[in-house]
Amino acid sequence: MxxxxxxxxxxxxxxxxLNGVSLKAAGGQIxxxxxxxxxxxxxxxxxIGGxxxxxxxxxxxxxxxxGEASVRGLDSTDIIRKFSLTYVMEDRPVFWYLTIEENLAAAAYSRWDGAVKADMEKVFEYFPVLRKLRDQKAGYTSGGEQQMLAIGMSLMTRPKILLFDEPSLGLAPLVSEELFRIIQRLNQEGMTVLLVEQNAHAALQIGHHGYVLENGRVVLEGTAGALLENEDVREFYLGAGAKERKSYQDAKRYKRRKRWL
Ligand SMILES: Nc1ncnc2c1ncn2[C@@H]1O[C@H](COP(=O)(O)OP(=O)(O)OP(=O)(O)O)[C@@H](O)[C@H]1O
Ligand SMILES: [Mg+2]
Structure with missing residues (x-):
């Protein structure tokens, strides 16, 4: 897709x-x-997000x-409106002086269909904590709550394709687990997801397909299951094999790097 x-x-x-990146995010997959x-x-x-x-x-x-349409060169508003693609950015931009509810309403700016209230209810269903905090100024909420608000705001545009940039960054383990469950649920309800994550293990657990990007190139790709089992991915991204690495140290590391690049 x-x-x-x-x-x-x-x-x-x-x-x-980026030095010639090719990849696909298949429709309906993570x-x-x-x-x-x-x-x-x-x-x-x-x-991708313009x-x-x-x-x-x-x-x-x-x-x-x-699909078949090129979106190269379109700006983000066109991409949201014409292609229902939304990008949840790394730095979680929310309006600090607006309440949670006002933030969600503001995020629906690209639509004029009047269904804002109903969509807000849907967001509150995904993130019950936002309902509780609906009248609170966003600037006074926690990092996890702001991340949920940022995702909630992107949902207000009714996306079919969602891009996430490190959604779990800086979140407590339990909050981050909840977030991955919600991303999985959004996908199960039909959204196509492209998920960038440092937490490779959690991301590959909910993902279908994965890519490893190094120095602006895709150096490895495969099913999420295959990447979780891959020796290089395990060593470099999943923190496995620390003991082994000690004994072979840099020689081995270097050889593997060479194989990738
Ligand atoms: N606006 C910019 N101007 C110049 N260089 C930039 C700019 N934005 C990013 N870069 C450089 O591009 C490279 C890739 O940055 P990018 O933010 O895409 O990496 P990333 O994989 O997302 O890293 P991270 O895991 O730290 O978020 C970096 O070397 C960065 O310094
Ligand atoms: Mg980044």
Missing amino acids: LSVENLRVVYHDVISV SVIIGANGAGKTTLLRA MLDIYEGDIIEGDIKI
């Missing part, structure tokens, strides 16, 4: 960050992207398609 084809992105005309800091994960989501120009970034080659 969503496909990225040989995408190259630069910032400020010179800083090359596709997961893992990768180290600076690999280009956020840049990829910005490109947000690159805000950051002085440009697509210099390749294409992004939803």
Whole structure:
């Protein structure tokens, strides 16, 4: 459904960050992207969501398609309105001085169908804590509550495709578990999900397919199950094999890196 084809992105005309990324997020599935800091994960989501120009970034080659239609070069409002694709950003932008309820209403700006109340009820059903806090200013809520609000705001646009950038970042384990369950539920109710996560284990557990991004390239892909079993993924992203790594140290690490790059 969503496909990225040989995408190259630069910032400020010179800083090359994506060097020919190709991947697919199949309709109705959860596709997961893992990768180290600076690999280009956020840049990829910005490109798909039509947000690159805000950051002085440009697509210099390749294409992004939803179905057969190219969305390359469209801005985020068009992408939301015409393609029902919403991007939940890493830094959880919410309006601090507005209440939870006002934030949700504001997020429905791209729609004029009057169903805002009904959709807000649906958001409160996913996140009961937001109902309790509906009159609270967003700036006075916790990091986890703000993340739920950010997701709730994206749901107000009635997305068919949802991009998540590290939704579990900085959340307590129980809150993050709940979040992954909700993402899984959204997917089961029909949403296509592209999920960027540092918490590779939790993400691959709920995901169908996964990609490993390194230095602006996809170096490995497979079913989520296969990636969970993959020796390199286990060593580099799932924190397994620490004992083994000690004995072989860098030689082994280097060899594996070479194989990937
Ligand atoms: N606006 C920008 N201008 C210049 N360089 C940028 C800009 N935004 C990101 N970069 C650079 O692009 C590279 C990839 O950044 P990006 O944020 O996409 O990585 P990431 O995989 O999301 O990392 P993280 O896991 O830390 O979130 C980094 O080297 C970063 O410094
Ligand atoms: Mg990032």
